[in-house]
Amino acid sequence: MINVLIVDDEKPAREELEYLLKKIPDISISGIAKDGPEALLLAEKLIPDLVLLDIRMPEMNGFEVAEKLQINKNAPGIIFTTAYDRFAIKAFEINALDYILKPFAKERLEKSIERYLSQGKYEKKIDFKLISKLIQKIQKKESSPRHITILQGEHFKPILVDDIVTVAADGRDVRIMTIEGEFQHSRSITSMDKLLDDEIFFRCHRGYIINLNHIRKIDIWFNNTYQLEMKGIIEKIPVSRNYISRFREIMAIS
Numbered sequence: 001m002i003n004v005l006i007v008d009d010e011k012p013a014r015e016e017l018e019y020l021l022k023k024i025p026d027i028s029i030s031g032i033a034k035d036g037p038e039a040l041l042l043a044e045k046l047i048p049d050l051v052l053l054d055i056r057m058p059e060m061n062g063f064e065v066a067e068k069l070q071i072n073k074n075a076p077g078i079i080f081t082t083a084y085d086r087f088a089i090k091a092f093e094i095n096a097l098d099y100i101l102k103p104f105a106k107e108r109l110e111k112s113i114e115r116y117l118s119q120g121k122y123e124k125k126i127d128f129k130l131i132s133k134l135i136q137k138i139q140k141k142e143s144s145p146r147h148i149t150i151l152q153g154e155h156f157k158p159i160l161v162d163d164i165v166t167v168a169a170d171g172r173d174v175r176i177m178t179i180e181g182e183f184q185h186s187r188s189i190t191s192m193d194k195l196l197d198d199e200i201f202f203r204c205h206r207g208y209i210i211n212l213n214h215i216r217k218i219d220i221w222f223n224n225t226y227q228l229e230m231k232g233i234i235e236k237i238p239v240s241r242n243y244i245s246r247f248r249e250i251m252a253i254s
Contacts, residue, residue, distance in 0.1 A: 001026055001027075001028050002026060002027050002028065002049045002050055002113070002116075002117075003028050003029075003030040003046065003047075003048045003049045003050070004021060004027055004028065004029055004030060004048060004049070004050045004051070004052060005029075005030055005031045005032075005033065005039065005042055005043060005046060005048035005050070005051045005052070005076070006018060006021075006029065006031070006032045006033070006052050007032075007033045007034075007035075007036070007038075007039040007051060007052065007053045007054055007057075007062070007065065008034070008052075008054040008057070008081065009034055009035055009054060009056075009057040009058060010054070011034075013054065013081070013102060013104075014032055014034070016103070016104055017052055017081070017104060017109075018032065020104055020106050020109050021109070023106060024106075024109070024110055024113065027113070030042075030046045030048045031045075031046050031048065035057055035058065035059055035060065036057055036059055036060025036061070036062075036064060036065040037059065037060060039051070039053070039065050039069075040065065040068055040069070043069055043072070043076065044072070047074050047076075048076050049076055049077065050076055050077045050078075050079065050113070050116055051069065051076045051077070051078050051079070052079050052081055052100075053065060053066060053078055053079070053080055053081065054080075054081050054082070055080055055081070055082045056082070056083070062080055062082075066078050066080075077116045078098075079098045079099065079100060079112045079113075079116065080098070080099040080100075081099070081100055081101075081102060081104070082099055082100075082101060082102065083101065083102040098112050098115055098116070099112075100112055145161060145195065146160065146161055146162075147159060147160055147161060148161060148164075148176070148185070148195075150176070150183055150184075150185045150186075151186070152183070157183065159176060159178055159180075159183065160178075161196065161197075162200075162211075162213075163178045163179045163180060164176055164177070164178050164196075164201075164211055165177050165178055165179065165210070165211055165214040165230050165231060165232055165233055166208060166209065166210050166211065166214075166230055166233060166235070166237055167189060167192050167196075167201075167208070167209040167210075168189075168207060168208055168235075169188075169189040169206070169207040169208070170184070172186075172188060173185060173186050173187065173188075174187055174188070174189050174192055177230075177232075177233045177235070178232075179231070179232050182233075189206075189207065189208075189209065192209060193209055196209065200212055200213060202243075202246075202247065202250060203243065204228070204237065204238070204239040204240070204243050204247060205237070205238050205239065205240045205243065206240065206242075208237050208238065210228060210230065210237055211230075212250065212251075214230050214231045214232070215228055215229075215230060215231075215251075216228075216229045216230060216231050217229040218251070218253075219236075221238070221239075223241060224241070224244065225238065225239055225240060225241055225244055226238075226239040226244070226247070227239070
């Protein structure tokens with residue numbers, strides 16, 4: 001008999017899991033928790049074999065709960081339940097974690113339980129904080145805009161993000177240098193840094209962001225720094241000492 005603890009802050013989800021689990025042989029529901037703190041208390045008291053754990057919960061999210069659960073001597077197996085879909089799936093598959101998506105399907109739940117039985121409990125510590133950060137990174141990447149629209153006089157000008165070569169601070173505004181030309185935009189460089197996909201764009205200086213795909217040449221400069229020659233623009237872009245280590249890592253400079 002497998003003792004299962006259900007953890008979800010939404011009553012309909014708890015009830016649905018309870019209903020489905022009762023249809024699966026050799027499953028006993030040892031407890032039901034509506035939030036992270038209650039889950040930890042019940043886990044310590046009931047010592048479940050398996051926890052069905054929601055990710056998005058108030059006070060403590062599922063990753064925080066999982067991190068505390070795996071400290072215990074009798075750490076349970078964990079199957080995450082989520083409505084994140086594409087964001088979570090990438091992170092889970094990279095880290096070989098099991099999950100079921102909402103709305104729940106009995107067949108998928110049975111498959112996850114079978115996987116738990118065949119593989120047993122986790123043999124190694126899993127960095128759930130790292131997984132949480134990975135999901136946030138994936139979310140940012142998926143939600144990064146393909147266009148930026150700027151006001152030019154009495155009309156708007158759409159700029160394809162992939163065409164941006166460099167963004168330069170200009171007081172409280174920025175100059176966006178593209179393949180097509182240069183445009184003034186009423187955003188701060190910090191705001192642009194948060195907006196742009198950090199897999200492609202790199203803050204190389206407090207006053208500059210570059211598109212890594214548009215670097216033509218890297219010149220060695222003084223004090224072990226670099227100057228960049230970018231495609232389509234005359235202006236040389238500095239890489240300051242504060243950003244040099246990360247830049248060397250990204251560009252595989254040995």
